[in-house]
Structure formats: C-alpha cells, structure tokens
Amino acid sequence: MAFKKVLTRHVGKKDCHTLKFYKKQGGYAQAEDAVKNQDPDALIDLVKASNLRGRGGAGFPTGVKWAFVPKHTDKAKYLVVNADESEPGTFKDRVLMEKNPHLLLDGIIICSKAVGIHHAYIYIRGEFVFAYRRLLEAVEEAYSDGLLGKGIFGSNFDLDVTLHRGAGAYICGEETGMLTSLEGKRGEPKLKPPFPAVEGVFGCPTVVNNVETLANLPYILEIGADAYKKIGPEKCPGPKLFCVSGHVENPGTFELPMGVNLLELINKHAGGVWKGRSLKAVIPGGSSAHVLHADECDVAMDIESLDEAGSMLGSAGIIVMDDSTCMVDALLNIMRFYHHESCGQCTPCREGTGWLEKLVHRIASGGGRHEDLQLIQDVCDRMVGKTICALADAAAFPAESIVKKFPEDFLHAIEQGGSPASRNRSRAAVGGGTDV
C-alpha cells in the first residue's frame, strides 16, 4: 500500500494552522468520538494494540505507559507534553507546532480521555517563539469553540490546557527535569523510580509524552490498530518525521513510514550528499546516538534495526557528514554542548563531560597524545549507566563511537599538530593561507 502522509499532509497549504482549516479536513472527529463514546480502558487497549512507541527518544510503548497511571487515586492526574525539542539535529516537533498545532491538541484530548486527565501542560522550548504563538492561538481557538474547558464537545468531560515556556536548557527535555522545572524549581532530573506515571508533577500521577507521539493518536483511532501496525515494521510502526541536516542538498523534515532505509532518505528525499562529495558518517538519532560509518548506513530507520546496527533511532535527528569533515572537530562541537548542558548533579556526568571536552580540545588544538584515545574510552566507561539521567550516556555514546570508527582523523590530528580547523585558525591568526 502506498504511504500517505498523516502528520504533515497539509503543511504548506494556506492557513493550515487554523481551527477552520483543521476542522474542514475532519479534524477533532476522533477526539469528539473518544470523549463522547469511548471507554477509557478501550482507548488504552487500542493504543497498546497499535504498538505506538514514543517519539521523544526512548521509544517506550505509549499505551503501556498510560496503563501505569493508577486508575483510582485521590490525586489529580496530569499530562505534560514534552515540547522542549533540544536534541541537536532535531526539528520535527517544531514543524508540527507551527504548521499543525490542532493535531497536537486533538491528540492531547484523546490521551486525556483515555487516562482520566483534566489538566494538560505543554512544556515548550523557550526559543520556539513562533511555535509558541501558533500554539497559543490554537489553544484560544479551541477554548472558544468548546473543544477545551468545561464540558468539551457538549459532554461532561472537562479539560484545560496550559502552555509553559522553558528557558533554554537541554536538560529540561529529560522528563523528570522538565517536571521539576514546571514546578518552578531548577530543572534537575530525579532518580527513577518513582516514575512520573506514578509520581510526577506536583507529586501526582503524570503522563509525559512527546509532541509527535500525541500527534499520532487521531490517526490510530481513525484507521484502527491493525491498519496502523502495517505502516512500517509491526513492532515499531507508524508515520514518522525524520529531520535531515548537515551536508545534504535538501535538508528538512520528511514524513515517511517508520523503517525507511537511511540511504534512501539521504539520497532520494534529502537530495544526496552535497557538492558531489561522498558520505563519511551519519548520526541517525540526534547527537546522543552512536555514529554510523558510511558503510553502515544501509539500515532501516526503526528502533530495532538501529539497535542491531549499534546505534539508535532516538529523536530521528539525522546529521549527515561528507568526506571533508574532520571527526575530531565534529566531536569537539558535540562535547562542548554536553559539557555546557550537564546539570552538574552527578560527578561522572559533571566531571566526565568536562574531561571529554578538554581531551578532544587538546587533540584538536595540537597537544594530543596517543594515549588520549584510550583515556577518552576510560572516561566514557565511567559515565555510562552511572548517573541519575541519561545525559551522561548521551555524551559518552558519540565520543566512544566517533573515536572508535574514525581513529585515522584522531591520529592525524595528534601527529600533525591538530585538526585542520585548528591549524587553519592558527595560520589565519598569523595571516597565512588555509588547508581547505
């Protein structure tokens, strides 16, 4: 069956972000049916049966997560939508919020009905000013139309939605960091368990879902779990947004079936490697993923296949690097980011990210030693799985894989007095020419 775009099918059309447009395309029909006619348990079972996996990075089964929320509790239950989208190379949720904000609200209503939630927060990355304005407009339109507020769709189900802007910290995308920030505290992650589904924001049961995850819900209700499972691999199905950036002719966000081949994505949809150059490396799932060497890129873009290939789907932020890339400089750029973004609570992360940045900087700037390569691995071994949240792993994975898969770039920098970029910088400083 030919693939049909679902999440971005109307992107680019005039006024596609408005309620009028969205309703004209049949929008909110599934949310209305869910609120008026569907049993909450049946909705959870449907989402479980669809095999929808979270699109925020960890790929957890969405219906299973919802089922962890206690059914009978005196406490309020909350939905917190993760719209922080800070993973380098990732810009899919932004497209949805700017171009199709009512699809997200549609999904929020469905999730809220299934879990018995009457208040949802959307925690949106502070830098997303335009997306915030678009979402705000959409929320106001939805309130005016009786889709949010008291007795939505004329039922006895109440639902409020509050937008909350972050202040530009990557760690507030980690779910417990986000919830702590939403409570007005410093956005520091917490140890799990307890998981948010049991004890989340304000100490209450909380569903945390990514924007794209929730945007899949109306379609699952529309076509049913069996048909949904046929889009891509059965264990990890559905329409998927892939963000392609870096050295390609046509970078952007592409909606394709889960499991599309990575080379097809790069060569056909993103226009191929730019300037007639050849492929050197790809980071397939945001900067936290293990890098793939060019000869490992004939792989399906889904959770299981990338796992087998030694990397991960993560946030599906695909960063393409051509054969002119110095992997020492690429790694230095990534390590600066993680060192800057570590919240500092855990010693292996606070110190480890700093060590990694300093070691790679030393190699890039000409002071590297051969034993630094083993030292990078040793630092990574002391970080992975030893901290409160996965930021330490996210820093260690690119570090260990880039050094392991591209040793020649590191040896060249160690033996030739630094990376090409740093040699160019020093020569430029004394008025000389450049290597490239």
Ligand SMILES: Cc1cc2nc3c(=O)[nH]c(=O)nc-3n(C[C@H](O)[C@H](O)[C@H](O)COP(=O)(O)O)c2cc1C
């Ligand atoms: C350091 C770090 C940063 C993260 N950033 C994001 C993010 O920006 N957006 C997101 O949806 N999930 C992010 N996550 C994953 C969330 O913790 C969580 O798994 C996700 O929001 C759950 O939603 P899902 O099940 O719908 O994917 C991050 C995780 C870590 C460890």
Ligand code: SF4
């Ligand atoms: S792993 Fe890093 S970012 Fe996560 S809680 Fe520990 S110090 Fe903070």
